[in-house]
Amino acid sequence: MNVLLVYAHPEPRSLNGSIKDFSVGRLQRNGHTVQVSDLYAMQWKGTLDAQDDTAYRAGTRFDASADSLQAFRNGTQSADIAREQEKLRWADALILQFPLWWYSMPAILKGWIDRVYACGFAYGVGEHSDTRWGERFGEGVMAGKRAMLVVTTGGWESHYAPRGINGPIDDILFPIQHGILFYPGFDVLAPHVIYRTGKIDEAGFAAACTALGQRLDDLWTSAPIAFRKQNAGDYQIPALTLRPELAPGKAGFGIHVA
Structure with missing residues (x-):
């Protein structure tokens, strides 16, 4: 299988750098x-702007979605964007690895998403009608591929528990897992989170690698998160609200998991 690992950490000698090297070696073996x-x-380049279209004319009003679609359709996207899109087409599985900085991904990784997930490629595709609302949330160009987050954080696991001060880790990662990965069609596996990174010693690193290695071994056999597909009947279209008979009386991120 083909695996694309998108890695966002500025220091190659960091724990993240070592984890990335371990993952590459384990997958290759x-x-x-x-x-x-x-x-x-x-x-x-982490910012989406008019220069992402090589045919952009100076002085023209920039429209992020419309210009992205035009560049994608006309083959005038900047070369770095086109290369990353080709990697995504090639990959059977995507791993996003990053440290949790201020409850989200580093800005450079968000910039990768902003630019590579072009209109016409990852969003803005499919029929919009009274029965379907585009190819997204379980459909799209990434349908049939798998994705998983590998996340490090300095906080204790208890800090991210259901009653932890930071909020549940699944809620913190929901915008990434559901909104960035499931949206264009990936089957999203449960995240692999490594906690208390500042306290990991040699023995702790070995243990972390053992746990991560098992997740990588199971990359194609683990059951994905059971996110509800948008066009499969669970949502009212075009309102895109969950049908009232499903999870009655409940709200929040959890209702979008069957």
Whole structure:
């Protein structure tokens, strides 16, 4: 299988750097082909702007979605965007690895999403009618592929428990897992989170690698998160609200998991 690992950490000698190297080695030993997009090493441009279309004319009003669609359709996207899109097409599985910074991903990784997830490629596709609302949330260009987050955080696991001060880790990661990965069609696996990274010693690193190695071994056999598909009947269209008979009286992120 082909695996794309998109990695966002500025220091190659960090714990994250070691984890990334371990993951690449483990996947390759298991017979998989791996490409790594090391965003800091690539000096990835993190801002979506008019220059992402090589045919942009100075002085023209910039419209992020419309210009993105035009560049995608006309083949005038900047070369770095087109290369990353081709990696996504090639990959059978995507791993996003990053430290949790201020309850989200590093800005450079968000910038990768902003630019690579072009209109016409990852969003703005499919029929919009009274029965369907585009190819998204379980459908789209990434349908049939798998995705998983590998996340590090300095906080204790209890800080991210259901009653923890930071909020449940599944809620914190929901916008990424549901909104970034499931939206264009990925089957999303449960995240692999490594806690208290500042306290990990040699023995702790070995234990972390053992746990991560098992997740990588199971990349194609683990059951994905049972997110509800948008166009499969669970949602009222075009309102896109969950049908009242499903999870009655409940609200929040959890109702979108069957």
